Amino acid sequence: VTLVESGGGLAQPGGSLRLSCRASGFTFSSADMSWARQAPGKEREFVAAINWKGGITDYADSAKGRFTISRDNRLNLVYLQMNDLKPEDTGTYYCVKAWRPRPRDYWGKGTLVTVSS
Secondary structure, three states: OEEEEEOOEEEOOOOOEEEEEEEEOOOHHHOOEEEEEEOOOOOEEEEEEEOOOOOOEEEOOOOOOOEEEEEEOOOOEEEEEEOOOOHHHOEEEEEEEOOOOOOOOEEOOOEEEEEOO
8 A cells, every 4th residue: 555645835824735645556446535634743633534435525623614635536546625724734744544544544654734924
């Protein structure tokens, strides 16, 4: 299993970023996927999840109304569209092969998002 995130970077408060995760090594179209993040000095936390077919999603309260998770099963990609970014969204964002990320699941190496003016 390989998960490779991309799309992180520096954004201003109120700005947007779109993260992508390319998956390989397993049957992507049968797997629930999620995004998690870790802010500096904090524990990793769940951000958003999408079921295998893409018809069911779930979000952390902090992400509701601002973030959108989606997937393309033809291309083995999962996305996280992040709008109205806030400084507290700063952190490393991870793609996880799971509905709810746990340490024992497969994680990518992460992509850094920094929200600052």
